[in-house]
Amino acid sequence: MSMPSFHDLKGASVFITGGGSGIGAALTEGFLAQGAKVGFVQRSGATDFVAEMAAKYDSAPLFVPCDITDVEALRAAIAQVAEAHGPITVLVNNAANDRRHTTLEVDEAFWDKSQAINLKAYFFAAQAVIPGMQAAGQGAIVNFSSISYMMGNAGYPAYTTANGGITAMTRSLAREFGPDRIRVNAIAPGWVMTDKQREMWVTPEALAAHLERQCLKEEIMPEDIVAAVLFLASSASRMMTGQLMAVDGGVVVTG
Template sequence: MTATYPDLEGASVFITGGGSGIGAALTDGFLAQGARVAFVQRSDASAFADAMEAKHGNRPLFLPCDVTDIPRLKACVAEAAAAHGPITVMVNNAANDQRHDTLQVDEAFWDWSQAINLKSYFFGCQAVIPGMQAAGGGSIINFSSISYMMGGAGYPAYTAANSGINGLTRSLAREFGPDRIRVNALAPGWVLTQKQKDMWVTEEALAGHLARQCLKEPLVEEDIVGGVLFLASESSRMMTGQALVIDGGVAVTG
């Protein structure tokens, strides 16, 4: 940890996909700030919750949930708020970047991809906003990706959702700014989670990607945590409707 945000101590935080990959690093990071964290995960994350409790003395609330099941997602938001108080930080992190061939995609695959990568974000935001309004404000962080910025081939349904997340973020920022609800997107580069290593990382692919980065080191999960904590905290209190890129300098924006 390189920074402490006192306003995050005791904050009620909700993270989708918070038990593995980048999400697990986020749960760890918020717990280190003293936040009360609830997270949803489709796979069993009980052992991870045990490990976090042992590390921090502060157990995250693990709620089993497939984010494509919108009634269950909404129920988890309500359960988290009942346990920890109104949610004032929401991180939409869960995603699936399954590779696919454009000419082979059918309606079922398209709908599945949008359900995970975009629809769940909208309804997750919808579920937490009333509590944030009642609490006098909050911060929503929607994970996107640099893949749509770079025109990445091999997963157009995913990149379409990523681009849609930016539009969603900007519209919600405009609509709910008067309620002191900030909505920002965060676009990571290629973070070498265990899933990425197992499924997509090859020596050739990684070398090609690092050649495009200004900073010649692979990104790891912890590289994303600082940006999320900043967006969640009052340190970014006048920042909304923006997309923060953490990618080692592939998509040089501005």
């Protein structure tokens, strides 16, 4: 697909969690293509991806290995990127883990780990970038939720609980920091056909059933999510905050 251009993102300092694989890698490339300076974190290595991006664009993304459930390590990574690229004015909280599980098998350790990845890290990443955004006089935070909790899906209750929490947190942060010209929005992807999804959960039968629920009868690709995030990060959406944007082919409604 042809990606739209958002000229105000050129030179922007962007921080992405989970920015080296799946939707996150597509996000990193999408911001680089706009001329932004991108830093990202994830637990797994990203040397090959960084080299690929460096060969394709004028500047390579700055990769900082980090377990986002370690709040101090996350803060240190954000500080490192801000030191290299300038104060972060765009934060994309993308990293998540939608491991399948049932209610009766969940123990306290699994619950705490799931919330640490899928919700807690989002809050503390936002907390870490907001002072720099306040000093810059503006900023945009995009939090990844999911349509899974709006659909009432079974199969990952700890994950869907975090998704609902992300939407609530988004609204509270938008209200608190709106006077600082910091916009906070959430994006709720539908079933995006990443390599991970295809390898682990996509079957012809499951995909056909989900496409039947969509108004638009096409598979959702990572690039479809990237365009929406770029819009929410840019001044094109300057009067949008506290909103949840579903990019799901028309499965759910949010109004």
